[in-house]
Structures are given as C-alpha cells and as structure tokens.
Amino acid sequence: MTDADELRRRTQELLAAHPPAETGRLDFLRARFDAGLAWVHFPEGLGGLGLPRSLQAVVDAELEAAGAPDNDPRRIGIGLGMAAPTILQYGTDEQKARFLRPLWTGEEVWCQLFSEPGAGSDLAALGTRAVREGDGWVVNGQKVWTSSAHLARWAILIARTDPDVPKHRGITYFVCDMTDPGVEVRPLRQITGEAEFNEVFLTGVRIPDDRRLGGTGDGWRVAQTTLNNERVAIGGMRLPREGGMIGPVASTWRERPGLRTHDLHQRLLKLWVEAEVARLTGERLRQQLVAGQPGPEGAGMKLAFARLNQEISGLEVELRGEEGLLYDDWTMRRPELVDFTGRDAGYRYLRSKGNSIEGGTSEVLLNIVAERVLGLPAEPRTDKDVAWKDLAR
C-alpha cells in the first residue's frame, strides 16, 4: 500500500469513528490531530505521521469531500505558519505536548512579539529586556505591529537577555502568556482607518524558564526559523488567472466602457501581463516544492506581489475617476483578517502600501536575494563586534 492509500484509509477511519455531521467541530479537530492527520509532515504523537508535506493534500481532499470542518487556517496563520515550526524545531517534549494541539485546533490563538518601534528592519537591535529572577524571567518593553494580540492566548517573544554582547548574541526566545497582568494591548490605527494590528506594552511580565524556546542567548537563531516560515506563508498563495488584485480592475474595465482611456488601457494591459507572469512564477515555485526541489524564487515572490498590488490598486483608483475621489469608510474597525476584496479600490490602494513593509521591507528582501541567491558581498558591518548597549540609537 502506498503512503497515499494508507492516508486515505486512516482518513476514512477517522471519518467513520467521528462522523462530521454528528461530532462537534472541536471534538472532530482534536480527533483529527490525535489521528496524525492534522499536518502529516509533523511527527507521530504531535498531529502528524512523519510523511512528506505534499501528502497533506490527500487528507484535505478526503475531508473536504466528506464535509468535515477545518481549523480555519487563515484565522490562526501566525500559530500555524510561524509558532508551530519553531516549537517543533526548538521546543522541549513538554512544550510540544502542551502547545501544538490547541494551536492547531485553534483553541489557542498565537501572536508574534518581534518588531519594536526602535527595531524594524534591524530586528536584532531590539531593546525589550528580559531579566533573570528566581526560576523565571521578568520582561519589560514595547512591541508593535502585532496582529491578533487582542485575540491571542500565547505569543512568541524575543527579548534581550544580555546587553553586554553584540546584538545577535544577547537575545532569547520565549513563549509569553498574553493573559499575564503585565501585558497591555492597544489597537494601532493605520492609514486605512482600521486597526488590524496592536501595540503591546510589557510591564513586569513574568515568564517561567520552562517557557524559553532554545538556549539563553540563542534567540536570534531560533527566530530565523520563524521568519523563514513567515516569508513562505506570505508569498505562497495559489491563484487562478485574474485571481489577485487585477481581478476587480479587469471586471470594472469590462463592465464600464465609459471609464476607459487610451493611457489607462496601455497601463492595464502591462499590469495584466505582469500579474499573470507573477501568478505563473508562483505556480512554478509550488511545482518545484511538490517535486522536492525548492527553488530560491520564494524570496522574490513577496517582492513581486508587493509592487504589483500597489501599482494595480493605484491604477484602479484612477480608473474610477470621480468615484476614485471617495473612500468607502474611515470607521476604526478591528478586522480579524485582511480582506482585499470586500472593500473599495481606495482601501486596496492604502492597504497594499503595507505589502512592501510588512514581513521584511522590499529593500531588505532585495539585499537577501543579492546576498543569499546571487552570492554578492554583504554590506560592510559596523555593528557586528559592538555590544548591544553601545549601539547608536
């Protein structure tokens, strides 16, 4: 029996033991996790079966056909995409057993406490302090751009534990309890009018030492796992033709001939071609992953989509002419998901400005491509051998 056949058999067994129609959503998700069908590439006992990641599609197809509930992956993207791979790689057995199951089922939402007002592209310069006290740590500092902080039960946190060594070496990685009384979450309103993100103030937050992930001072290396997975998650969406932001512009163009001008036509066609090529490039990357030959294209996909989203939505506002002068709603909302399609062109224009900043600015990504893909020399560093406390700020 092939792995795929075996997975189909196990999935049918799960469905027979827990018929979706008669089982509560959470009960079904827990049973699915315990059967090793949550993420088949994870180890046995932790929601998986130690099989290739590509075989997950076999399970998902069977479950979808049976009308089984899923874990609403978009809502818990940070947990699934960033916290889970990091816990899997660096967590203790106790940490894996404690955190992974409720993370996957969505019972416990996760957020990421990385960026700070003074540490954006230079994340390793972060200044949130964690000081050893008894059998734990006390954390003080401020984090920013934290999505889901107001919904989260746990956070992955990086903090400075040794200010006397160069910045990359004095960082430690923790799991932070968001219900601690020292955690204060405030909405951060952005240019669209809404507040997708938060500022998080940490004042005397106590973290037991058994919630440290990886060694003391080893947090930067641990964080690389998190950040690499973030970029995979951001660049990896599968799209049909006209599936991205070009879709609404193309529809408007077709439905409203009165808006057409020659200048807009030339620009629209150029962007349509670029959007289609970006879609093909993403598809090629996915085919490489499935074939087990991951290419470096992933680093570039986020760059491509950021620029395209901005140019296309900018064109869309202009295409709408008089309506382009209006905005649908400036009310401060707290959306759980970023939804580019549910709003007007003006929203898409403003929100996509963040695409070239969030998850690594386009400038930093270009450096990464130049150095890691093309092998060009790194920037001369003046901060490498300087203790964190002596850095310019």
Place this chain on the structure above:
Amino acid sequence: MSDLLYSEEEEALRAAVRDLLTDHCDTTSVLARAESDAPHDPALWKTLADGMGLAGLLVPEDRGGQGATHREAAVVLEELGRAVAPVPYLTSAVVATEALLACADGDDLLGGLASGRVIGALAVGLHTAPGAAFAAVRADGGALHGELTGIADAVVADVLLVPADDGGLYAVTADAVTVTPQTSLDLTRPLARVALDAAPGRRVGDAEPAVRRALRAGAGLLASEQLGVAEWALTETVRYLKDRKQFNRPVGGFQALKHRLAQLWLEVVSLRAAARAAADALATGEDTDVSVTVAQAYAAPVAVRAAEEALQLHGGIGMTWEHPVHLRLKRAKADSIAYGTAGAHREALAKLVDLRAP
C-alpha cells in the same frame, strides 16, 4: 495547469547542448564570423542537426523527425540564446518547419528540414507578429515576381517559403532567387532582401494559416531564447561584479548595484515561468494564444533590460567591441521586434482576454 518545470530528459538535453556550445561557440569565433561574409557556423549547425538530431524535434517521427515537442525545442533555444549561436535553429527548425507542418504538400521538404540537411526560411519579415498582415509576391502561373525584405537567415537558406498574392505558400529554391544581405542590428541573426524575378515555385499549401501557425510558434519559443540571453547577462554581470574592485571593495558589494541585480534576477525567474508556460502550451495546444502572447509581452523588455544592465554595470569594458555583451544587447533588441513587439502582443491580448480599447 501546465507543467512549468524541466524534466530529467530536458535537463540532459540542456547539458548536452551547453557542452557543445562551450566547446564550439566561444565569443571570439562568433565575433570573427559576424565580421566575415559568412556569419553562420555550418559545422555547428551540422553537429546540432545531424549529430544530435535537434532540427527535427517538432516533426513527427512518421514525417521524418524526432517526434518531440516545443518543450524540448525551447530548452535548445535557451542554450542557443545564451551563446548567441549563429545557427538558423529558430528560423528553420521552428518557424519554417511549423509552416510546412501546416501545409498539405510539404512533406518531402519537411524530412529535409528535420534532418538539418536542408535549411528553410519563411519569407516573411522577421518583425511580423502572428496574425499581422505580411507582404506577398505576385504569382503569375508558376512564376513568382517581387521583393521581400527583412528575411532572417535567408543567406543560408536552401529553400524559401514564399507567400504569394494568390493565397498560396510557395517553396522556392535559393538558387532561383537573389538573396542580398542587409546590414543588420543583430550580427548573429542577419537579415536579407530576397528578390524573385520569375522564380519558379511549387505551391505547398495556403499561406495564411501556415504563416500564422509558424509565427505563433516562433513568438512563443523566442521567449525561451530571450530567457537564455537574459540569463547570460545576469550571470555574467554577477560574476564580474564579484571580481571587479573599485574603492578597495568588490563593486558587487555596493547596495545600489545589489538591488539592481536582485530586481533583474526576479524578472529573469519570472520570465522562466512565462517561457515555460508558452512552450508547454504550444506542446499541448491548451491555452496557446494567451500563453504565447503573455510570454512575448513580458520577455522582450526583460531581455533588453538584462542586456542593457549588463552593459552599464560592466562599465567601460562593456562598451568595447571585444567584450561579448554587445552581441547579447543586439540580439535582445532585435528580438524585441522579432515576431511582434511587446506592444503588439499586448494589443492582441486585449482581444484575447476581453480588455478592449476605448
């Protein structure tokens, strides 16, 4: 969804062609040839066609070819583009061959083209986009009269496929016409003027469908050649900038240049996806018009920019005749007009995907 990867066989084919070109198609000899009266390399053509059987990839086995597909021909063109190899592969083994495949009475010629022992050229100007109007000569009984210009690789062609005003496509042997080389921007794919003065021709089929099919395949696979040119430009420039030192540093360490190269890399990997999609669509016949048009609308500006960036980032040495970058710049710029400009393809796309002009 189309298969956008390279199979193991395709990678083996690439390695074989690259080895051959590394040994037999260096810049010095290409340049020396370009300055002579015989810019093409007949020995290289013989090895590619006769030795490796690559001229017949698009021809079914029962019609004298290898029975492969556009996917394999695209891989060959990537490598020929990298080396700007002066062989009539795109013009004879792709465009003229596709024209004959569309004709009812061209099979005798097809076998010759597939073996590479006969070189064919479609007598339609290289700038012509698929679906665009093309010039025809006057047919008077079996004799053809007129003059056609901008015919790529006509100087080495043994047979010309000539559209005539009676709607026919005629096979005319080279010794029945006067071929005059035109001084061409692209030194490695020279154009010529073809004059017919009561030249005897044999009607092989209808011109319109044959030309349309030939130019579509030419445009689609040209994207793979453009990919090869762009990839050469990127690779060589990265290599040079790691080596070249100014201000006591490798020049490739300056962020202004790193960002330009990273941006170019992104465009080259995107072009690879578009070119693979076009080759696959030509092979399967699915979604072919849109895939070819998208690839051509994208490829030309990327290949030209890659060659232009290569020249600029090489500094003074890039401006010299002896440095190989100008051969790629000339090829990339000529390719941006060949088989229709990016703008012409965008215009065609407007109809194909219903994004109409005002």
